[in-house]
Amino acid sequence: MSSAALLTAEGLTKRFGGVVAVEDCTFSVPTGTITALVGPNGSGKTTVFNLLTGYLRADAGTVAFAGRRIRRPDPIRLYRAGLTRTFQQARIFPDLTLVENLVVAIQQPWRTIVCRAIGRDDRSRAFELLEEFGLVQLAEARAGSLSYGQKKLLEFATVLMAEPQLVLLDEPTAGVNPVMVAAIETRIRELNARGLTFLVVEHNMNLVMRLCDPVIVLDHGTKLAEGRPADVRNDARVLDAYLGA
Amino acid sequence: MRWITPGGLLRGGGVFGLLAAFPFVERTDWIVNIGVFTLMYAGLATAWNLFSGYTGYISLGQAAFFGIGAYATGITFEHISIGSGYRPFYALPLIGLAVGLVSVPVAWVALRTRAMTFAIVTLMLLFIVQQLAFNLRSITHGSQGVAVPQPTFASNFDRPYYLAMLSVLALAMLICWYVRRSKLGLMLLGIRDDEEKARGLGVRVTGAKLIAWALSVGLTAMIGGIWGYYLFSIYPESAVDPLVMIGAVLMAFLGGKGTLWGPMIGAFVLVPAQQWALTSYGATRLYLIAYAGVFVLVLLLLPRGIVPSLADLVSRRRFRATDRPDVRPTVERVAS
Ligand SMILES: Nc1ncnc2c1ncn2[C@@H]1O[C@H](COP(=O)(O)OP(=O)(O)O)[C@@H](O)[C@H]1O
Ligand SMILES: [Mg+2]
Numbered sequence: 001m002s003s004a005a006l007l008t009a010e011g012l013t014k015r016f017g018g019v020v021a022v023e024d025c026t027f028s029v030p031t032g033t034i035t036a037l038v039g040p041n042g043s044g045k046t047t048v049f050n051l052l053t054g055y056l057r058a059d060a061g062t063v064a065f066a067g068r069r070i071r072r073p074d075p076i077r078l079y080r081a082g083l084t085r086t087f088q089q090a091r092i093f094p095d096l097t098l099v100e101n102l103v104v105a106i107q108q109p110w111r112t113i114v115c116r117a118i119g120r121d122d123r124s125r126a127f128e129l130l131e132e133f134g135l136v137q138l139a140e141a142r143a144g145s146l147s148y149g150q151k152k153l154l155e156f157a158t159v160l161m162a163e164p165q166l167v168l169l170d171e172p173t174a175g176v177n178p179v180m181v182a183a184i185e186t187r188i189r190e191l192n193a194r195g196l197t198f199l200v201v202e203h204n205m206n207l208v209m210r211l212c213d214p215v216i217v218l219d220h221g222t223k224l225a226e227g228r229p230a231d232v233r234n235d236a237r238v239l240d241a242y243l244g245a
Numbered sequence: 246m247r248w249i250t251p252g253g254l255l256r257g258g259g260v261f262g263l264l265a266a267f268p269f270v271e272r273t274d275w276i277v278n279i280g281v282f283t284l285m286y287a288g289l290a291t292a293w294n295l296f297s298g299y300t301g302y303i304s305l306g307q308a309a310f311f312g313i314g315a316y317a318t319g320i321t322f323e324h325i326s327i328g329s330g331y332r333p334f335y336a337l338p339l340i341g342l343a344v345g346l347v348s349v350p351v352a353w354v355a356l357r358t359r360a361m362t363f364a365i366v367t368l369m370l371l372f373i374v375q376q377l378a379f380n381l382r383s384i385t386h387g388s389q390g391v392a393v394p395q396p397t398f399a400s401n402f403d404r405p406y407y408l409a410m411l412s413v414l415a416l417a418m419l420i421c422w423y424v425r426r427s428k429l430g431l432m433l434l435g436i437r438d439d440e441e442k443a444r445g446l447g448v449r450v451t452g453a454k455l456i457a458w459a460l461s462v463g464l465t466a467m468i469g470g471i472w473g474y475y476l477f478s479i480y481p482e483s484a485v486d487p488l489v490m491i492g493a494v495l496m497a498f499l500g501g502k503g504t505l506w507g508p509m510i511g512a513f514v515l516v517p518a519q520q521w522a523l524t525s526y527g528a529t530r531l532y533l534i535a536y537a538g539v540f541v542l543v544l545l546l547l548p549r550g551i552v553p554s555l556a557d558l559v560s561r562r563r564f565r566a567t568d569r570p571d572v573r574p575t576v577e578r579v580a581s
Contacts, residue, residue: 095438113453
């Protein structure tokens, strides 16, 4: 069970003009894991996320999710299939309240668009998550008024609204204070224990070593190494890439 | 958010009750005439707000559908008798529905663009429709115009038109109010804040925008229909008039786009002022300079419009004394 891949990418390639951001990148995220995607700045991690979630079209390569090949990744359809992501720069709806931010993310069938914006069930589900993320006292505040770290938490909570199978987190702890980093780590662990799979881009190596297994290392858009955290840490090529050989 | 609050009900009922009573109290023709145009612009600005205010896509093409509504009404009643004069009013919902539906494929194409490009694409649409009105002579009679039969209302000729405009405005306000409180409204505001993010959360952005567009266009076409019937003659340059568009957009900006009452308030300020200037200084196009002046002033002093600025002022007063964190309700909440 845990060895089956929930997500696989094969030969992903993306060029921006002359820049090759991702080149022939092949990896998989095993079901039930917290997989890390690490690499120096500009190594193509965010671009990989954009390719996987349909925000960018790949020049080559294929993506498969939950055993199905995704021909044309599209954010709306992938979300509804159970794959969701956060952004490196937290993206929330600043003019909406926290509760509204969460309720937008509930998968709605068309016929409910005439129903009231926030139904009773929507509200209790939103409050449940806000409680878990320690944001409940701000439930009715404008999301735009949150601190950067709170926005990151809110975005994280938002992508959980539809009970996804796989969450891609793009630097969830960057620019977040240590207390909140601990809170985020706890959240990830708890959710993972409940069966949620994660693919995490993260610069905090201590956190990666504690939290993630396996670890995938990207450099110049290509996979450099992959394996258990301890093995990856001692890999000479990885050390070169990070320390600049 | 509750559907209906006592305050909201009182506000809505009070304003529309007074507006409905107005032509029965004030019978001077030229004043009721100004009333008709004020309600017309209030309706246009509110309909524009339903799409552009809620989604953030600035459309400069709604006047095209105003014209299409006018032509559809005029051409229909070239062939069908207007009966005792009220029949064209009863036909309006059908015209709104038809124009709204027909406009969807157009919007589907236009909505592949964003921001500035969308504004320009919709502006092009306006000029295309105007050119069609000039050139499809077999249908529109080109620059000769369409002559609509004139009704013989016993007295107070303007009053039925006034009440028709008021009904469409009420309908537009009701739809805006409902949409704002529904899941559709939440989707639209999400799109306005960050459409890409909304897509990433499974929001069916295209469908939501098309629904808002069709509603907005349908209302605009109904208003055009009343206008055409009011003037009896429909010409390409007056039915599809960029100045009508600019007027409606300016009023929405002045009152506060994205708020429920803002566009209507903007119209109630600007239209009577414009008509007053017209009667005082004669029929010149000087008011265009005044429009430009108002636009500059709005951008400088009230960049978000009257309603949000007032709402902000009120909530700042209310929360100044407390040292709570910034948990002010959103401006929309206070304003709507
Ligand atoms: N939209 C874009 N247009 C042009 N170049 C881009 C774009 N996005 C990323 N890049 C380039 O692709 C490379 C990889 O970027 P990115 O995926 O953001 O790296 P990482 O997330 O690992 O820091 C960088 O060289 C970056 O400059
Ligand atoms: Mg990045």
